[in-house]
Amino acid sequence: MPEGSEKQASVVERVIDGIISSIINGEFQPGDRLPTEPELCKQYNAGRNSVREAIKQLQAYGVVYIRRADGTYICDSYDQKMLDPMLYNIILHKNDWRDFVTLRAVMDIGTLHLALTLPNVEDCVPELERLVEAMEAEMKGAEPSKERVMELDTRFHGLIAQTTHNPQIASVTEYITRLTVPSRMETVERVLRSGDVQHFVDLHRQIVTLIADRQAERIVDVVKDHYVYWENDIVPGQAPAAKEVPG
Numbered sequence: 006m007p008e009g010s011e012k013q014a015s016v017v018e019r020v021i022d023g024i025i026s027s028i029i030n031g032e033f034q035p036g037d038r039l040p041t042e043p044e045l046c047k048q049y050n051a052g053r054n055s056v057r058e059a060i061k062q063l064q065a066y067g068v069v070y071i072r073r074a075d076g077t078y079i080c081d082s083y084d085q086k087m088l089d090p091m092l093y094n095i096i097l098h099k100n101d102w103r104d105f106v107t108l109r110a111v112m113d114i115g116t117l118h119l120a121l122t123l124p125n126v127e128d129c130v131p132e133l134e135r136l137v138e139a140m141e142a143e144m145k146g147a148e149p150s151k152e153r154v155m156e157l158d159t160r161f162h163g164l165i166a167q168t169t170h171n172p173q174i175a176s177v178t179e180y181i182t183r184l185t186v187p188s189r190m191e192t193v194e195r196v197l198r199s200g201d202v203q204h205f206v207d208l209h210r211q212i213v214t215l216i217a218d219r220q221a222e223r224i225v226d227v228v229k230d231h232y233v234y235w236e237n238d239i240v241p242g243q244a245p246a247a248k249e250v251p252g
Contacts, residue, residue, distance in 0.1 A: 016051045017055050020049045021059045024045075024069075028068070028079060034079065036078065109181050114224055117224045136161045149197055155189060155190060165212070
């Protein structure tokens with residue numbers, strides 16, 4: 006690392022943290038224009054290059070945008086790029102697979118709890134049932150396609166996230182789904198080899214019934230049951246996870 010670059014990096018991080026903290030604290034509101042570059046330099050005791058790099062990174066994250074000849078503004082609408090830093094953080098810590106499985110379980114449990122508080126959540130039940138039926142037909146077919154099963158399973162969980170009408174929940178679910186593709190693919194292969202298709206399908210039907218009957222008290226147990234196939238899942242190149250279903 007060139008001399009001085011580490012120091013500059015720490016200054017850039019300080020500027021980024023300062024601006025984000027100001028947004029969280031309400032000093033900057035969505036749609037507000039940020040102070041000018043010289044003002045930011047003074048406010049954060051930072052050089053011009055550090056401030057420019059901080060703004061560049063915040064723009065890449067979808068937190069701010071630049072209007073030419075006008076200034077830098079706080080984004081006032083959701084941008085999926087905002088989740089990119091979180092995605093990379095998850096990737097960096099993926100070695101601890103138990104923590105990652107727990108993260109997904111927490112998301113599933115929380116999403117279901119929220120969904121069951123909303124009116125008309127049962128409207129998604131017919132489509133969920135159709136997806137489960139298609140999954141069962143594919144898995145019991147003469148030449149089942151694991152890719153097709155994965156597609157149906159992804160749509161199943163994605164639809165549940167969408168019922169919350171919360172784009173952040175839907176996006177985080179999508180990111181977690183992307184990261185679990187290798188493990189889930191192995192799970193589908195293992196189920197197809199073992200002939201345990203009916204149990205796999207029935208676990209999905211438990212979730213549909215839970216939603217249809219608004220059985221909020223069963224959410225944790227149903228999610229734990231659903232994760233039974235993750236007990237032996239492994240991250241490619243890593244050791245198997247502990248045999249414990251997250252609760």
